[in-house]
Amino acid sequence: MADISKQLTEQVIAARDGGHKLNIVGGGTxxxxxxxxxxxxxxxxxxxxxxxVEYHPVELVLTVRAGTPLSEVEAALAxxxxxxxxxxPRLGPNATMGGTLATNLSGxxxxxxxSVRDQVLGxxxxxxxxEHLRFGGQVMKNVAGYDxxxxxxxxxxxxxxxxxxxxxxxxxPAASMTLVQDMAMDEVIHYMNxxxxxxxxxxxxxxxxxxxxxxxxxxxxxxxxxxxKWSGEVLEQxxxxxxxxxxxxHEFFAGNDVPLWRFSVGSTAATPQLxxxxxxxxxxxxxxxxxxxxxxDMEPLARAAGGQVSLFRGGDRHGEVMxxxxxxxxxxxxxxxxxxDPDNIFNPGRxxxxx
Amino acid sequence: MTTKPxxxxxxxxxxxxxxxxxxxxxxxxxxxxxxxxxGLSMYCEMPLLVVLPETxxxxxRVMRICxxxxxxxxxxxxxxxxxxGAMPHKExxxxxxxxxNRILEIDPLARTARLQPGVRNLAISEEAAQYGxxxxxxxxxxxxxxxxxNVAENSGGVHCLKYGLTVHNLHSVEMVTAEGxxxxxxxxxxxxxxxxxxxxxTGSEGLLGVVTEVKVKLLPKPEVARVVMAxxxxxxxxxxxxxxxxxxxxxxxxxxMMDSHAIVAADDFAKAGYPREAKALLLCEVDGTVEEVDExxxxxxxxFRKFGATSVRxxxxxxxxxxxWKGRKSAFPAVGRISxxxxxxxxxxxxxxxxxxxxxMEEMSEEFGLRVANVFHAGxxxxxxxxxxxxxxxxxFERTEAFGSSILRLCVEVGGCITGEHxxxxxxxxxxxxxxxxxxxxxxxxxxAAFDPAGILNPGKGxxxxxxxxxYRSLEHKQHKHEPTEAAHG
Numbered sequence: 119m120a121d122i123s124k125q126l127t128e129q130v131i132a133a134r135d136g137g138h139k140l141n142i143v144g145g146g147t148x149x150x151x152x153x154x155x156x157x158x159x160x161x162x163x164x165x166x167x168x169x170x171v172e173y174h175p176v177e178l179v180l181t182v183r184a185g186t187p188l189s190e191v192e193a194a195l196a197x198x199x200x201x202x203x204x205x206x207p208r209l210g211p212n213a214t215m216g217g218t219l220a221t222n223l224s225g226x227x228x229x230x231x232x233s234v235r236d237q238v239l240g241x242x243x244x245x246x247x248x249e250h251l252r253f254g255g256q257v258m259k260n261v262a263g264y265d266x267x268x269x270x271x272x273x274x275x276x277x278x279x280x281x282x283x284x285x286x287x288x289x290x291p292a293a294s295m296t297l298v299q300d301m302a303m304d305e306v307i308h309y310m311n312x313x314x315x316x317x318x319x320x321x322x323x324x325x326x327x328x329x330x331x332x333x334x335x336x337x338x339x340x341x342x343x344x345x346x347k348w349s350g351e352v353l354e355q356x357x358x359x360x361x362x363x364x365x366x367x368h369e370f371f372a373g374n375d376v377p378l379w380r381f382s383v384g385s386t387a388a389t390p391q392l393x394x395x396x397x398x399x400x401x402x403x404x405x406x407x408x409x410x411x412x413x414x415d416m417e418p419l420a421r422a423a424g425g426q427v428s429l430f431r432g433g434d435r436h437g438e439v440m441x442x443x444x445x446x447x448x449x450x451x452x453x454x455x456x457x458x459d460p461d462n463i464f465n466p467g468r469x470x471x472x473x
Numbered sequence: 474m475t476t477k478p479x480x481x482x483x484x485x486x487x488x489x490x491x492x493x494x495x496x497x498x499x500x501x502x503x504x505x506x507x508x509x510x511x512g513l514s515m516y517c518e519m520p521l522l523v524v525l526p527e528t529x530x531x532x533x534r535v536m537r538i539c540x541x542x543x544x545x546x547x548x549x550x551x552x553x554x555x556x557x558g559a560m561p562h563k564e565x566x567x568x569x570x571x572x573x574n575r576i577l578e579i580d581p582l583a584r585t586a587r588l589q590p591g592v593r594n595l596a597i598s599e600e601a602a603q604y605g606x607x608x609x610x611x612x613x614x615x616x617x618x619x620x621x622x623n624v625a626e627n628s629g630g631v632h633c634l635k636y637g638l639t640v641h642n643l644h645s646v647e648m649v650t651a652e653g654x655x656x657x658x659x660x661x662x663x664x665x666x667x668x669x670x671x672x673x674x675t676g677s678e679g680l681l682g683v684v685t686e687v688k689v690k691l692l693p694k695p696e697v698a699r700v701v702m703a704x705x706x707x708x709x710x711x712x713x714x715x716x717x718x719x720x721x722x723x724x725x726x727x728x729x730m731m732d733s734h735a736i737v738a739a740d741d742f743a744k745a746g747y748p749r750e751a752k753a754l755l756l757c758e759v760d761g762t763v764e765e766v767d768e769x770x771x772x773x774x775x776x777f778r779k780f781g782a783t784s785v786r787x788x789x790x791x792x793x794x795x796x797x798w799k800g801r802k803s804a805f806p807a808v809g810r811i812s813x814x815x816x817x818x819x820x821x822x823x824x825x826x827x828x829x830x831x832x833x834m835e836e837m838s839e840e841f842g843l844r845v846a847n848v849f850h851a852g853x854x855x856x857x858x859x860x861x862x863x864x865x866x867x868x869x870f871e872r873t874e875a876f877g878s879s880i881l882r883l884c885v886e887v888g889g890c891i892t893g894e895h896x897x898x899x900x901x902x903x904x905x906x907x908x909x910x911x912x913x914x915x916x917x918x919x920x921x922a923a924f925d926p927a928g929i930l931n932p933g934k935g936x937x938x939x940x941x942x943x944x945y946r947s948l949e950h951k952q953h954k955h956e957p958t959e960a961a962h963g
Contacts, residue, residue, distance in 0.1 A: 176716035177823055177854075199722060222664055235669055236641050249912040257821040258634065258853035259893035261627050261676045262901070262908050263936065264920050265640065268672030277668065289722035311582045315606070317693040318762060340765035384661030386583040403663045424661030440666035446654040450924060451668060457919035469667055 121183065122167045123242075123250060123281050129162055130279065130463065131248035139466050142275040144185050145212025148221055152274050152468045154435040159466060164216055167281060170194055172256070179239065179256050181284040184216025191215060195287055203231035203288045205364045216280045222272035225364035226322040226333070229314070229385070229400045231288070235271035242282035243270070246459030256284045269454075275465040276473055277458040291321070291335035295345050296356030301330040303389060303396065310401040311386050318344045322360055323401035326370055333360060363399065370397045370406065377433035379407040379416060384424030392419070406430075417442055440470060448472065480542040482521050485566070488538055489524050497525035497572070508567050511552040511559040512614070515816075515870065516899050520547070520561030525569045529647075529655060529685045532568070536683065537653035539566055545932050546651075548679045550591060550622030553614040555817060556898030558626065558678045558934055565932075568683060570621050576600050577686070584691040585644060585661070590621025590684045594628075597689065606691040609636035612894070613802070621684040627676030629894040631727040634852035635760075638894075640675040642690045648674065648682035651925035661688070673920070678896050679931040681924040698726060698760035699770050700794050703777040704751030704784040708732065711753030712827040714780035715851045718757060721776055723769045726760035728852035729801050732831060735808065735846040735859070736800075742807030745800035748784045755851065756801055758794075804848045805859065812844070812861035814870075818877050820884030821893035824854045833883060834858060841876040843869075855893035856884070882907055897935045905935075906942040914939060 133140050139159035146165075149155070168185040175198035182191055188208050195201050205225025206218045219241075224233040240254025243266065253266035270280055301309060303325065310323040313332060319340050322333030332350065334341045345352065353359060362368040371378065376394070385402035394409025403425075413429055420427035426441035433439070443451065455462075455473055467473070482500065489498045499505050500522045510517045521544070526532050539546045545565030552559050561567050573589035576596065580586075581604035586597055594615040598607040611630035612618055618628070624646055629638045636642070645659030659671035674681055705711035711730055718725065731739060731754045740747040747754055755777070759769045770787055777785050788794035800807075808815050822830050831847060838845045844861040858880055862873040881891045881904045891897070891904040905914065917936040922928070937945065 174823065174825065176720055177825060178719060179823070198720075222669070229663060232637065232641060233664065235664070235672065236637065245916065249916070251913045251916055252909075253913065255821075255888070255890050257823060257889050257893070259629055259638065259821045259850070259855045260890040261894060261896055262890050262892050262905060263897075263913070263917050264677055264681075265627070265672045265675060266916070266920070268640065268669050271669045271672070272664065272666065273668035288724065289719070292722060308582070311584075315581065315584055315604075315693050317605070317695050319765065336761070337765035337768045339768050340762040343762065343764045382660070382662040382664050382666075384583060386580070387661070400663060426660060426662065426665050428666050443667070444656065446650065446656045447658070447670070450650070450656070450670070453923035453926075454668065454670075454673075454920060457916070457923045 120166060120168065123244075126162065126164065126167060126279060126281065127244055127248050127250055130244055130246070133160065133463050134246065134248060134461050138463070140463050142279055142465055144214035144217040145187060145210060147210035147213040148217050150431050151221055153439055153471065155468060156466050162279060164279060164281070165212065165214065171282060175200060178287050179284060180287050181256055181282060182215050183282055184214060184280040186215050187211070188213050188215060188218065196290070199290050200287045201290045202237070202285070204228055204234045204237055206234060208365045215283050219271055219280065219283055220273065220275045226324060226360055226399055229403055230321050233271070235268050237286045238267045238271065238283065239286055240284040241267040241270060241280050243277070244279040244281060246278065246461055246463045250281065254284065258286060274469045276455055276469050278464060293338035293341045294333060294335040294356065295341050296322070296353040296359060297332045297334070297345060297348055297350030298329055298353045299350040300328055301325065302328065303398070306330050306398060307386060307389065307402045313348070314401045324363060325398040326368065331359065368397070370395065370408070374432055376408045377410060377429060378431040379409070379411070379427055380430040381405040381407060381420050381423065381427050382425045383420060387423035390419035390423065413438055438471060443470070480544065485538070485542070485544065486522055489535065492534055493524055493526055493531055499523040508549065508552070508561060508569070511554040511557060513555050513557045513898070513900055516557035516560050518561045518563050520567045521564055523567040523569060525572050527572045529649065532649045532683055532685055533653045533655060535566070535568060536649050536651060539929055540652055540927055543927050543929060546683070546929050547931050548621075548625070548683045550619035550625070551593070551617045553618040554622060554626060554896060554898065555819070556892070556896040556900040558896050558898030558931070560899055562932060570619070573621070573685065579604065579691070581606065583661070584693070585688055586691055587686065587688045588620050590624070590687060591619050594618050594620060594623055601691050602694070605694050607694050608689055609642045609692050610639050613805070620687050620689065624675055624684050624687055625677065625679050626894070626896045629850075629855070631729065631850065633850075634728060635724050635726050636692065640672055643671060643675065644688040644690060646671060646674055646684055647686035648684050650682050651927060651930050655685070659688070676896070678898065678935045680921055680935050681930065695726070695760035696762050697766050698758055698794065699766055700756055700758040700788045700797050701770060701773050701777065702747070702786045702797050703755045703757070703782040704748035705753040705755070705781060706751065706783050708753045708831050709828040710781045711755055712824065712851070714755060714777050714782065715824060717776040717780050718773055721772055723759065723773060725757045725773070725852060727756065727758040728850070729756045730754065730849040730851040731801065731804060732847040734844065735804050735848050738807040738811050738846060739800035739804045742810060743800040743803050745796050747800055751783060756797060801848070808846050808859045808861065813863040813865065814861070816860045816862060816873050816877060818858045818860065818880050819855070819892050819895040820881050820889055821853070821855045822884050822887050822889035824851065826887040826889070830856070830883060830887060834880060837876060837879055841872055843873060843876055850893070853893070854889065878904065899934055902934070902937045903945040903948070905937050906945040911939055911942060914942065
């Protein structure tokens with residue numbers, strides 16, 4: 119619960135002056151993501167930079183220091199009947215808001231309620247020159263200047279150290295219900311998308327082990343009326359099921375021996391023909407795959423499905439783990455990186471070998 | 474960063490005419506005249522020339538030529554913007570995307586539409602309606618404004634508290650870079666690997682690239698929408714009632730407020746049956762399933778009464794809903810009837826500051842000797858003060874600008890920002906120096922250079938040159954302190 123931004127600034131300036139690199143660490147729960155951290159780089163710990171700076175429930179706006187644990191944020195929101203609608207995966211008790219935004223991680227409700235990137239309103243960012251900058255703000259609508267706040271989503275700390283994040287928060291739905299039924303993998307894509315095209319309060323649609331799960335949330339009357347119209351059995355432990363999905367604790371995700379791939383693709387695309395196991399989430403837009411393979415073999419499959427693939431966990435963390443970028447976009451990303459971090463201090467090589 | 478073009482207008486036109494239909498390379502002032510401004514007609518400039526390419530390849534060639542000769546390029550959609558973001562550069566080319574006006578594909582199952590940038594916002598929803606779908610963001614210019622322009626401005630609208638801004642409703646954008654490459658940011662998926670360039674592009678006001686194709690998300694049309702209208706005898710009560718609805722866990726599809734000046738003007742115009750004596754009027758639209766709407770409408774009515782509403786009326790039919798909205802939707806032309814000219818401002822504030830801000834605006838109104846009416850996207854804090862003036866009275870527009878500038882400064886002071894949805898363009902470039910410090914502005918310039926090393930895309934807009942910022946800041950400060958009374962007397 120402290121503001122250590124001065125200390126962080128000093129560390130960044132010292133690294134720059136000394137020609138050192140820094141690995142940015144919050145709660146350390148996402149160390150397995152991205153490429154392996156540079157062993158020669160020092161550690162910049164943001165975890166201590168923690169605490170809720172401002173929270174106005176009536177404004178639906180929350181500002182926290184980047185090292186604030188998700189659990190603390192969620193507890194504060196729950197007191198006012200509110201929640202983070204993007205359902206951040208809590209990959210450990212220390213998972214922080216900063217790490218969540220840097221990795222752009224969102225849970226099962228994402229297609230309907232938006233991602234962490236969607237809810238970000240503003241950030242404070244320490245760039246590679248040791249300048250502590252403020253972008254965006256604490257209001258819902260703000261188009262002054264480039265959207266540097268949302269640019270951070272997925273950048274994995276390569277553009278700077280986020281110190282403060284302002285987010286839109288929303289009321290917790292009054293009621294929720296989960297419907298489950300047996301369905302083959304080749305039927306489920308059409309089914310989940312058709313359901314999503316109906317004006318009903320759907321907030322979850324996933325498939326695993328031959329079963330499709332749909333979640334309804336919102337006004338109690340609307341949830342109940344929709345559940346009666348739609349097929350499927352009511353799942354008694356629905357909330358627990360979705361929490362497992364949200365936190366990647368479902369047994370599908372267990373174990374580190376088989377690599378875990380994330381295909382972020384068009385929701386209606388056919389599922390690639392591969393030998394391993396699939397977990398289909400986000401009504402088809404996020405498909406998890408467990409199986410051995412090379413990134414270069416996965417990429418054409420993801421591209422054909424209208425999206426990209428990353429090696430989310432396991433496998434070789436020293437090669438590329440993120441989808442290949444075309445040359446023109448590589449050039450732009452290098453220059454964007456250079457504009458924030460001209461001395462290449464932050465998380466070198468964590469996102470791509472070339473960045 | 475622009476330097477004086479080394480290539481002549483005639484040479485440039487000749488080069489363009491070698492690959493673009495010569496009729497669409499416009500060089501005479503008469504035909505170029507309509508391009509001299511966008512929706513903010515107080516800011517005008519004639520361009521060097523205007524081109525209307527028809528293919529992405531032609532856009533690439535235009536960009537390569539302009540990049541080579543360092544000729545400024547201002548991309549233009551329908552020209553409905555309200556911050557002079559599409560105002561031409563006098564030594565530059567206006568690149569109109571008007572010929573890119575086709576809806577390329579609607580995929581009802583995936584709920585997406587693939588569009589050329591010149592497709593009108595409303596046309597998307599009209600085309601999608603046959604599948605029970607629509608496009609969420611609905612800026613008030615939606616009948617005319619184009620999706621390419623919406624991407625450039627990150628346009629919002631009445632429904633954005635619940636359904637988001639343009640940035641929340643995009644899958645991907647294909648664009649031509651300043652150097653003439655075609656790149657796609659985003660994908661058919663909901664995210665891509667790495668930094669979010671799609672978000673960076675959205676709202677970048679034509680400074681980072683030229684949008685040549687857009688894939689948007691479509692939403693299922695809600696089963697039903699109903700609106701509650703509530704009148705209040707103070708702005709404070711109206712503002713508190715907005716908070717009350719939200720604290721109740723209701724996120725309305727639209728939540729609009731008008732002050733007493735706007736209420737009377739709108740009611741005179743639309744005969745919507747507004748409570749004319751009210752000091753604040755709320756229109757709260759709830760949409761969703763039949764059951765959800767019934768539940769939330771009943772709760773909203775109760776909340777409004779609890780917060781001291783002096784009148785509450787709920788639409789019982791589509792006709793009644795349309796009538797109640799008609800007043801709000803015609804608020805701008807309605808205000809236009811009571812004054813020769815009006816100037817629409819666009820700032821965002823934390824909602825809790827509403828009563829304070831309106832009160833201080835009333836004080837400023839007296840100081841500047843100009844009337845102001847307010848319409849407010851109350852759900853998301855986006856304020857649209859309409860300053861009434863007469864451009865035929867010498868000095869009155871300058872006074873209007875100074876008043877507007879003070880309002881924006883006030884928005885920043887209370888924790889808000891200088892533009893919620895209209896963009897910075899030329900209009901608010903000075904106020905950028907109020908909201909951001911030099912390091913932040915320099916970072917913006919550096920981001921711009923990453924996309925556009927030669928600085929040819931829409932130069933002079935969006936981000937002020939640092940050398941002017943000190944001047945702006947001291948000028949703003951001076952204006953803020955002294956000018957109102959002097960101007961009002963002068």
